[in-house]
Amino acid sequence: MILYIKLEGQEFKYQIEDVARLFLCDEEIIFCENEPPEDFGGIFLSGSFGMQSGRAVFELGIKENRAGRLNCLSSMAIPLVYDACGQIEHENRKAVRRIVKKEIYRVLSECTGKKMPWGILTGIRPAKIVHELMEKNMPREDILNTLTQYYMLSEDKAVLLYEVACTERSILEKTTDDLISLYIGIPFCTTRCVYCSFTSNPTGGKYGAMVGDYIKALKAEISGVRELIRERGYKIQSLYIGGGTPTAIQSGLLKELLEFIEETFDLSHLEEYTLEAGRPDTIDEEKLKVIKDSKVSRISINPQTMNDETLKVIGRNHTSKDIINAVSLARRMGFDNINMDVIIGLPGESPEMFENTLQQIAELKPESLTVHTMAIKRASKLNEEKEQYRLISADEASYMIDMAPKYASDMGMVPYYLYRQKNMLGNLENIGYCKPGSESIYNIQIMEEKQTIIALGAGAITKVVYPSENRIERAFNVKSLEDYISRVEEMIERKKELLI
């Protein structure tokens, strides 16, 4: 289906496209100046928007295929509130945009017969809205009504979001201005997964030969950041080593890095230290011993699926048996906080296959389980060669995501963090479940943006939070390995400029 949009006035173009995308996924949106020809296939949406006599006025009309007449479906005039400088007040402008989004949603929902689980919400961090309402002391029922009536969420998603926000609050309440988190990125993997769009380089060949220099550069950045942390009087609450796959590098280099981190930073306030052991083909007894000898308290072993055919399709060179062996080995070595990630909608997977994954994971009894919904990223092989893969429909994705709560609950877990991405199948979500007490502080803080997170390594993004001003500033590290290694001093300077 093609959606043609003719707009008079550009004021709400972004909001309209945003909501229209929810209904169309991959299909085309064409902005046009005139009505499309008689035999057009698809939907034609006509909108006129303007500001008249202190009111935002808009009209929406819609015509399907050759249905002939343009039906006027919405006509509204919303009072505007101006500030002392004659500008529309910030909150009023936001409210007007939301009303426009709601009307576009209503019109397209009627026309297509579809409802979106997350209504008009298109942002990455939906729980932020609930936190804002909680800060205004709004009671639970009113928050749920706001989510379903104002933002058009389904009742299930509204309740889920509320539950997640409640769990997050117990962690967020402990946030103080001097507590920070650290992220350290190791952008190497053994092979590249078809859906990957992360900064990740193969451990073989040209890039593999650069691992040693990368660790050297990372140590320089760690030393530079140590000085910044000291000067600012920050305390490190959580530390997260991610990637890539940190365990993809040689055990000697991993040991060198972990020891350097502990020698360099004051970790006396550390409450959580996660290392992504990611893929079982990168873990062995020697590496797990290196990790166990450090202060790492939480590891992630991420199967994504327990179906061997799918593991081949997505570009993994290990089997489900390797995953079981890796978790069993980690347990025997005393790891007592293990997260496992799975993905809904991997190419060729049916609901039965996803259920098999959940059943096998339940037997491994992890402390937390993160359920992702496949997002087709622009830079991924999956996107480039889309026609070669069979992907599931929005309804199938929705059916599959609804299986997870039962398995999570049977494992004694509750939902504790949640986020969304662009181009997710069925416009769904990624959701983290955990046993009470195993909530990842880092995962909550990165999502809710209440804490400064200093990020080191190629492609890492530092976020400095100014809570009293409701402001966030960012410093970006370069992505390419060569640039990072040769320009690491500049990466430290970028953080200094932001933090001093």
Ligand code: SF4
């Ligand atoms: S393991 Fe993660 S970072 Fe590595 S290639 Fe796969 S998706 Fe990308």
